[in-house]
């Protein structure tokens with residue numbers, strides 16, 4: 001019988017454009033095959049107090065407040081220094097980051113958190129369901145696969161669905177959206193009249209959905225997340241892979257003078273519909289493959 005635990009490795013190449021995991025080396029294999037993941041990109045203000053501080057291929061966001069800052073996602077392990085440099089070049093200090101958040105515990109978004117936490121002395125906030133993965137640096141269901149490992153980071157505070165985090169007049173609310181990981185966490189924030197959504201993910205990527213599933217209940221989780229997310233109508237949709245929200249194209253329009261280039265009330269719905277269709281297709285394919293073996 002085929003070891004289904006090996007399947008994620010075979011799927012990694014296909015998953016590269018959406019989400020995957022990488023070995024914490026310098027340069028990591030994933031950086032070698034996805035050079036834009038570590039390629040510097042000029043940081044900029046997205047909207048209101050939200051700034052883009054990631055690389056060309058992996059998003060990180062700074063929410064700046066007078067009482068300190070919130071940083072969402074750490075990229076690959078080798079991205080921590082780049083993110084800190086981007087924060088500095090915007091006129092902020094990484095040591096003023098009070099809270100570190102993570103969309104989900106995969107090394108391309110959590111890898112840099114341990115180093116950033118050292119630099120900032122910040123409080124790491126995560127869902128209970130992803131805390132184990134962050135603290136061990138392992139991915140449930142692929143624990144023995146070194147390609148999935150990340151530098152462990154201690155979680156100081158866990159947050160549940162619907163709970164909020166406030167700092168300096170800014171409030172972010174956690175919307176757990178499991179499937180991509182069991183603790184996948186979307187964050188929603190109101191900025192003036194607008195709602196800004198930091199969406200976790202809904203891609204299948206390297207996840208095994210059946211026989212055995214990456215974790216028990218993963219299919220039900222994905223479907224419940226898609227159903228729940230259909231009720232979300234953010235004005236500004238952001239994600240941990242910049243291609244998902246057309247970051248470069250919107251940034252180019254913004255630089256050309258379109259101040260609201262990132263305000264697009266239809267963008268999230270379009271992305272979500274594509275994710276759901278891709279999920280059902282992947283589930284059918286994995287199920288058929290499973291029956292054939």
Ligand SMILES: [Zn+2]
Nearest residue numbers: 019020106201
């Ligand atoms: Zn992921």
